[in-house]
Amino acid sequence: MKHCQWIGRAALAAALLFSAPLGISAARAADGEERAPWIVGSTLMNPLTIEVFKHLKQRAPQLPDPRIDSRGTSKGITDFCAGTGADTPDVVAMSRRMRGGEFETCTKHGVADIIEIQLGIEALVLTVSARDEDFALTFDTLYRAIAAELPESEEFLPNAAETWNDVDKSLPKTRINVILPSSALGARGFFDNRFLQGACREMHAFKNIFEADERVRQCTNLRKDGHVTELGVPYDTLAVKALENAPRGTVAIMPLRFALDAGDKLKMLRFETTIPNRENVSTREYIGTRPIYYYVKRAHVKDYNGVGLVPGLREFITEVTRESTFGDDGYLVPFGLVSMPERKRAEVRDAALRLKPMVR
Template identity: 35%
Template structure:
């Protein structure tokens, strides 16, 4: 039996309408990213409604890192078929998959998202840059002591308000993207850090990506909606989460610009916004054919991620046309990932 997940479509599938298809003995089991979860949920709902007799997919939100660990643990009915990720699978994770017999992994880019910085509607506003965010949140900015208590301490042009940022945990792909796309980008503005990367990469990673632990950055777990609630109740606080949550809660929160670009659909699609990132799902090819509904679930994704599709309406930014076309092929031809692809 499949494990119970945080979202089950059993009730939906019981009412499923549409074209007849082969019923699944086992439901598709999906784990992973909280950012991709709302999109996967909609795809699962539509797949069940559009395929009569299909057992509704089970969707679980436990973070990119936790989901990939679960996905790579092995093959069989007691393991997930798909993992969602808001960052690319790491080479070390792929190696673990191989060691555990998960030898055929299909990587599918489902769309784009942005690492949005936001505050409550009518709350604190400022024009951020990767360097400002790094100086405010790094444990040891540029290798020195972290002394900034207010945003004005970081940059005199900013409000003299206490630094308070609610963000994702270390297991989250959003946290990984925050490190890579924002913190590391800010750290690299110092030429000495560039030189350090060449001489001592471990020290460089520590200085450039480790966040302060004195209460100025508050880990809110894998629930991005909780971050929305936190900043909604404190007009001096800032939250960090996926763009889709900004779109979904536009009546409660406002996006903060980065390098003068607002976190909008168009700015993420063009990568003008510095926090733009691709979103992925990884499929266990060894389960294709063993879980009959898996093909149907992937086909529903391919119908849903266009610019005018149902996922765009809830905040997914469509990948460029050529990227979408390549990934549509992957949903039917199942080209597998290699270690070289991740270098």
């Protein structure tokens, strides 16, 4: 009799165990009605994402058109980590790596398994006209040339430097003139974060400011006396044209791709002892770089058995990690992507295709 009871209990447990996935599938089918991939995040990566889907559609025309909401990295990660389900995005495109705190927020909201795909690297470089003389800049000299106020014996005084030579005696005696992307462009945020704050980070006066907001405000306050020129879209064309007509000593901040494309009209300056090129950007030896990523919710990926919320996500992951996409000669390279070293690409591809969840 006892044996019968045990057999009954085991059968019940087995039934419950095996019916659970079916229940989940049913629930997904009920609430989920399959929908198109939904991508949020960085505006900078918008052209890259569009290009990836364009190629994906050529390979698999039956896939639905994606929904792309590019409202910036911070907004994107907030939406992405809000939870799982049809009303939340599937992919976030980020112009930096996901932070530990963001990962924890995601986990707390039930977005536990996230697939991390590093797409590549982007870089900003300093250029001058091809007919101009070469000189080398550092975080410090660049900052001292364009900051509105400079720290002087524990207080901030207006910047009075007129020529590069006023900033550093090894630099030419040409007027300081720096061309920057306007504040509305993503590249400007990158410049502020990487170059300006990179300079302030090493200055004692800035280290003494406890509040981050106050420090950033002071650090990113640039001169308005004609030494700094801001240009809007299309930045590459405008900047190259401005450099051609500018007086000697004019420096333009440029994405690496633009600088390489206009190689006959301008030349790149040495920055922090390194002249940027694809190799040292790829290895991030050149300091003016940042990585770009896609993060995909594993729970939304429809697998080959048809289980999952969003068809096309698995194909998206495969497409992104193809050599023909993010490799050295991939179709994203003309869009400003600098590919990672081959070994790193292989690691990323392997983890992504196996849908391996990230760990932070």
